Amino acid sequence: MTRLAVDAVPAAFDSAARGYDRLVGANPGYHRELRRSATALGIARGGEGQRLLDLGCGTGASTAALLAAAPLAEITGVDxxxxxxxxxxxxxxxxxxxFVHARAEELEARGPYDGVFAAYLIRNLGRPDPVLAAVRGLLKPGARFVAHEYSVRDSLVATAWWTAVCWSVIIPGGVLVTGSADLYAYLWRSVLEFDGVRALRQRMRRTGFTDVRVLPAAGWQRGIVHTFVGRA
Structure with a gap:
């Protein structure tokens, strides 16, 4: 089992892409929690006349959540x-x-947007602060950025539970579906090493977001997955 560098993560997702939907589909509450986070953008009138950005859209699960929250909006998924x-x-x-094939850092000329959604993205960025500052610049004044993200560092219980779930379910499931443990071991380790809730909230404030608040997930992901909401 090799340790993935951050720069190697997109290629690892390329390799895992075919089986990715099968794995997340087996996660109880995965799609429900994405939809819950997407509604935190507070998009009115079904998104009519509005532009939304889905950063790190992957195979489209987060895009589908955005579409459910704002069926009339113009939605662009980027990965x-x-x-x-x-x-x-x-x-x-x-x-x-x-959909657009690009890195988050390459989107400066595409704004402004009425909302930006990023599910499981910030943890995979080598330098999160410049990207978050760029995201803030993509938003119209007063528009919201919502990050749906793992964060366990502030809780020993959440850390232990995350490790137990990874090594009993997620990593073996990844091996079964893709034949490799590398991406899923990276997932486990990257979550342990990522910002705690307080640190990520401070990071968002430091990069220019205001009214930053955090909403908990439900079910088994409570204390592990959180919705971070900030305003440009």
Whole structure:
């Protein structure tokens, strides 16, 4: 089992893309919690006349959550993994949904947006602060950024529970579906090493977001997954 560097993560997702939906589909509450986080953007009128950005859209699970929250909005899904985007594009989408192969750092000219959603993205960035500052610059004044993210460092109980779930379910499941443990061992380790809730909240404030608040997930993910909401 090799230790993935951050720069190697998009390629690892390329390799895992075919089995990714099977794995997350087996996670109780995965899609429900994404939808809950997407509603925290506070998009009114079904998103009519508004532009939304889904950063790190993967195979489109977070895009589907955004679409459920704002079915009339123009939604753009962005991901650095070509393999994940290929899986996303194979699904049936309405004409108001499109996908772009790019890194989050490359989107400065595409704004402004009425909301930006990022599910499980910040933890995978080598330098989160410049990207968060760039995201703030993509938003219209007063618009919200919502990050749906793992964060366990502030809780010994959450850390222990996360480790138990990873080594009993997630990593073996990843090996069964993809034949490799590397990406899922990286997932386990990266969550342990990532910001705690307080640190990520402070990071968002430091990069220019205001009214930053945190909402908990439900079910087995409570204390492990959180919704971070900030305003430009």
């Amino acid at each position: 650095a993994s070509a393999g994940m985007l290929e899986q996303a594009r194979r699904k049936r989408w309405p004409d108001n949904v499109s």
